[in-house]
Each structure stands twice: as structure tokens, then as C-alpha cells.
Amino acid sequence: MKQKMTSMIKKNLGGWLIMLPSIFLFLFFIWIPLFSNVSLSFYDTVGYTKETFVGLEKYEAVLTDPLFTKALLNTLLYTFWSVVIGFLVPIILAIILSEVVHLKGLFRTGIYFPNIVPGLATVIMWTFLMSPESGGVLNSLLSLFKIEPQRWLDSPTMVIPLIVITMTWKGFGATTLIYLATIQSIDSVYYEAARVEGASVWQRIRHVTIPNLSPLIRMLFILQIISVFQVFYEPLVMTSGGPNNASISLLQLVHRYVFRYGDASKAAALGVIVASMLFILTFVYLKLSKNADNT
């Protein structure tokens, strides 16, 4: 009995010692900053030193800040446009890619290619392509079709869809490959049965491909919303939130509170608000992915 106890302690102790350094890193880089954010959000601060407890005052300050309303609205617009522009493209391309037998490797590599271009380089590159000068690349291409030069990122109505296009360009390849893997794992038997019954191409896609894909579609849909909700460095680099805050996002506002206004506690309060929203979205995602596992 005693021996059993010591061996049990020994077994657990070894495991914990092995985990300890990694746990320490998770605490230092993720959990301690998170908790200090939560506690900072209830105080008046000088730098990161807490001065006086102010309760929910900082939350009120954030929620009544017109910039917050703007950033929240923009973030929802980013999400909306990313679904409109980027949601169907990977599904369609994956279906096409799974059917094509020629140059398959080249197409797959080419579609994934933007994913390996560093994010910072991607956004600066696209900012150049969308230069509002008449000699800018996209404007020059438009002039071939006799279309007037556009303001691109300087236009308050176009700026968010354009940033979303940049994000989609960078990310759609990975999503396409994920869909492709699932499509290729669909048993040919189903298609054969559909053919025997005389199903048209559209019916085969509608009744075989899509149902097999739909758990993944649901999951990636929520995952996309969660990830676009965190849009940050793209507007930071491409427009610094402009023109006139037309593209500022929630996380960019956190960044602005800290690094431009030096208001750590207001940033902390906004951080807690954003984290709660993400928490809800993730909860939905986990519910859905559980359902997806069961089917």
C-alpha cells in the first residue's frame, strides 16, 4: 500500500516536472498578461501601475467612445465582407481541383503560394498595387478598359472590402486544401450510385459532395468568423485605420489605446470586451464541431 503511494507520487511528480517549463511559458506569455488585463480594467493607471479602483468606469468610457462604436461596426463589416468574398471561393476551387487531372500539382502549389508570402510583405505589396495614382498597377489595368482611376484604399466605402480581398488572397489557399482533402476522401461508391440513378452533375454535387462536406463547411465558417473578428495588422499597416477611421478594427483600437494614447486600463477594458465576444463565438464553434464529430 505504502509502496503504491510512493510509486503514484513518483509517477505524477515526473510528469509534472516535465510539464513545468512549458506551463511556465504559457503562464508568462498568455495567462499572466490576460489576468493583469482583467485586473487593470478596474483601475485608474499610470503606465501599468494601478492607482485607484474605479469599478466599471473604464468599461463605460470604452462603450461610450464613438471610436468603439465605429470599430465594432467596422469589425462586423470585415466579417460580412469576408464571408461574401472569401467563403465560397475555397469550396468551389476545391471541388474543381478534385475533378481536374491535368497539372494538378502545379495548381495546388500555386493556390497555396500566397500563404507563404510573409503577412507584412503581403499587405504592403497590395497597398502598392492599389495605389490611387493614375500610374498605380490596378488603375493602369482599369485604364485598359477605359475606367477612371479609383481612390482604392482612400475611399471610405471601398476600404474594408479591399482589405478583405487582400486577406482572402493570402488565406484562401490553405482553406482550399483543407476542403480538397475531405472531398478526395469521399467514397466513389456514392457518385456511382448517383450516376446509376441518372443524377446530373449539379445533382451529384448537391446530393453527394455537399452533404459530405457540410460538417467541415459549418466548422470552417465559424472559424473564419472568429479569425476575421481578430483582424488587426492588415488595417494597421495598410491604412492605419483610415481614411477618417473608416477601417479601424476592434483589436486595432486596443493597440491604439495602448501605444498611441498610453491608456493601459482603457485598452484592458476593451480587451476584456473583445475576449468575451470571442469566447461566445468559440463556444458556438465548439458546439458545432462536436456535432460535426458525431455525424
Add this chain to the structure above:
Amino acid sequence: MKQLKTKSYGILIFSDYKKTSFKILYGVLIGILILTLLITIFPPLWLLLSSFKSASELYELPFSLFPKNLNLGKVKDVWSSLQFGNYYMNSIYVILGALVCSILFNGLLAYAVSVLKPKGYKLVYNMVLISLMIPAILNMGPLLNNIVNIGLSNSYLPLWLVYGANPFNFIMFKTFFDKLPSSLFDSAQIDGCNKIQLFYKIILPLSTPIIMVIGIFTINAAWSDFLLPFLVLNIDAKQTVMVKIYSLYSVMGTSMNFGPDKLLMVLALSVIPPVIFFLIFQKQITSSVATSGMKD
């Protein structure tokens, strides 16, 4: 067209392709893929070619993809005037440390959670899972403050160690370890292996594929990262390629001798290494993206 005559899987098979309408459809599909390829290849290609253009040539009409002359002297000029070799070395230095931390710390944690399962491991597992959904930028302020307070500003140490707390890599390791046969661990323990020996004698040699994948993703991420490095590395001589580009981009136009044409050259120089890297490891990268669902 021969390949189509033997295609026996998927939505359309050889018997469908006897009809002309499906042959046309197939042509349309190929056309769409070629168009997609153009969209993915054109911007980087434009970047590469335009980096050779002079400042006045950049916005010149009519638009031309190709520079008037392939001015290789400009590469040398930009490279040496910025001493760009230094930033490359710094980036490589950051990558090497990130690689070690990413594999060692996430691997060990996953090993403990997946194989050893000490009492209370589920708590640790959940803690890591929840950290998945906390965006890094939310923590940036307090984290930077702590880094400065313990005297690690301008040090590479935090930039290495941050890769040791990566929930994505942890999950990939754990998923892989979960699939290893447990009889293997039992027999090793009967043979008198202790926990550390079990890790580096039995598990590590079996884990080369997953280590490769995580290594490749870590190298790419460490090369591309600029946010934390920008905040931690204030001394120019310590900056990485991406940090340098970020600071050059923010001062572009304000300094007489650094205009957009030079920025394009620097950008091209930052894109070339990952492209070469991708061409070497494209098989591992594209297949692991598909199976792990991991992006970036």
C-alpha cells in the same frame, strides 16, 4: 486527354467525358484554375520585377510589368547601404531559437499530457486549449511591460520562448502522440527507461514527420513575425528583416534617400527566402495543411 478516359473516381468519370459538353466543361474548369493561378502569382511577380524599377519608373504610364533594365546594381546598392545582411543574420538567429523552443517545450508538454498523464493533466490541457482563442494583441501591452520589467528588452530570449507557448503546435504534437501504440511505452518502461529516456530514445525518433511539419511552420512564422519583435527590439542593430521593413515602411517618403522603389526591393528580398523554402518543402507543407487544418 488520355487521363480523362481512365478517370474512374469523383463527380465526373470517363463515361461522362464521352460527351462533348463535358469536355467543354472540363476546359472551363482548367480555365478557372489558370485564372486563379494568375491571381496568386501576379502580385509577387509584379513585386519582384518592379523592385528593379527606378523611383520615376514606378508610376509611369503606360504600365509595363517589366523594368526598363534589370539593374542588378540596385540590389547591391540597397543591400549594402542598409547593411541588410545584418538583419538577415538576426532573423536566422531568431528562427533557430524559435525552432528549438517550439519543438522542445510544446513537444514535452504534449508528451506529458498525451502519454504520461500525471494527475491533473486535464487542467493543463484545458488551459492550453482556452489560450487558443486569446488574440496575441490583447496581451501585448501587459506582456511587453513584463518583458521590459525583467530586463529583457532588446533581447532575443522572449522572441524564442514565445514559440514554446504555442497552442497550435502543442495540439499537433498531442494528436500525433495519441496515435502512437501504448504497448511501445509499456515495454520501454519494463526495460527500465525513465520518463526522459522514453521521450528522447523512443518518442522523438518516431516523431520525425511531425517535428518536420512543426519545424517548417515555425521557421515560416518566425521569419514573418513583426509585432512582438518590433516592440521588443528597439536597437536597430538587433532588428530582424520584418521589423526593419516595418520601420522603413513607416518612415518611407520622409527621408530623401529611401523611397518606395527601394522599399519594393527590400520587400522582394524578404519574400525570396520563404519562396525558396516553400519550393523545397512544398510536399510536406501542402499535405500537412490539408490534414492538420492549420493555416499560416
